[in-house]
Amino acid sequence: MNARKPVRHVAIVGTGTIGGSWATHYLAQGFDVTATDPAPTAEAALRSYVETAWDAAASIGLAPGASPDRLRFTADLRQAVADADFVQENAPERPELKVRLYADIDDATPPETIIASSSSGITMSVIQAECRRPERTVIGHPFNPPHIVPLVEVVGGTKTAPQTIREAMSFYATIGKKPIHLKKELPGHVANRIQAALYREVVHLVQEGVLDVADSDDAVSWGPGLRWGVMGPHMLWHLGGGEGGIEHFMDTLMPRMVASWQELGTPEFTPELKEKIVGGVREEAGGRSVDELAARRDAMLSALLAVRAQYDPSGPPSAAAGHPAQEGP
The missing domain is CATH 1.10.1040.10 (N-(1-d-carboxylethyl)-l-norvaline Dehydrogenase; domain 2)
Incomplete structure (x- = not known):
């Protein structure tokens, strides 16, 4: 695996309730965030969510430079993840969709970028099946709403590198989360x-x-x-x-x-x-x-x-x- 760069730019793939909450959290933590979702009303809904949730995120604490203005949106998946240092995926819970989506994200992102899934019910061993670089894919499952609740469950698939798990745990810990490491995969994770x-x-x-x-x-x-x-x-x-x-x-x-x-x-x-x-x-x-x-x-x-x-x-x-x-x- 290539050496990791410091995370400054986060890509959010899928901007429903969980994706919107994750976007709010990363913005509040001072990151540049690019979000993508194919739904025609996704951008308006996301910006509305961030605006509504911002005060709650701010009450916990804003990092230096934190601003909703650092949010960009594009419907083009490849464009959204092309220069991302970390990807947080939040697509619908359908295995066949996740497998195809991860293959596309894996193909479009820099090779050193960690790709984390918010999936609550599908294991990473299933999701990473068609990735060329499955070693950098990992579950980073939050507890709703992610911009408030600190818990993140981190668990790898059969092809995930131990280094990826360690670095995901460390990254989440530095951005105000409370990560726990699940040593075995199981449907629904733990919480x-x-x-x-x-x-x-x-x-x-x-x-x-x-x-x-x-x-x-x-x-x-x-x-x-x-x-x-x-x-x-x-x-x-x-x-x-x-x-x-x-x-x-x-x-x-x-x-x-x-x-x-x-x-x-x-x-x-x-x-x-x-x-x-x-x-x-x-x-x-x-x-x-x-x-x-x-x-x-x-x-x-x-x-x-x-x-x-x-x-x-x-x-x-x-x-x-x-x-x-x-x-x-």
Whole structure:
């Protein structure tokens, strides 16, 4: 593999919700961004998204030189990636599309450029199948919205070079993300599988009439969700073990938890259950639009990140601190 250049120019391929959020984040981090998407209304929708999301991104911190004016758009894929130092792909989740798209991106980009996919369900081993340089392709899967939530799941395919994984991890860490390295490929990666497991039990409880939709949301967001916002489950169990810590928890409380796994439900997702959830969510939303609710979510997430930054030195760096991408040539 060729030596990497400092990343100064990022290409965004696919400008839907995830692509628009990634574009916002990279702009807020002080990069030049070129975006591409074949949809006829893509540019207008992207610029509108960035304008709407900018205040939330700014509340977390802007890097020196950060500006929405550094966004360019072209419908020509080859032109968009021709001089990119890093590519973040966000195309629809269709394997045959991803395979063709990656072959085209691989052919059009400089050979030292890392090509990262935001794919949530397709493995890189599948996506990189027809690339001439598959060693520089990697999954860089964000958690929505990427311009707010720091998590990025990094996992390579069978042909991805270990160097690519290390450099992707390092790059994401320098731009305010919290990358985690998945050592094995699996559909859905990790974070989506965790939330799917939780949601399965939530849906089961709603179906069984144990509680309604709004109360099920409160049971998560006002209980374990609050704790998960500051620590993960293993560390929380360590605290739950008292003076004996995780060893005491594993010896005395874990057996009961393991026994309870057999009681967890597997709901049958019927049309009736679907309507029950839809109706419950509409009632809980109380007439507020999706945009209104998203703005409220993002404001609270930004505030939570600010609080975490005061207490957690291992967290993502502040954008205002700058990163290697902004150094001069």
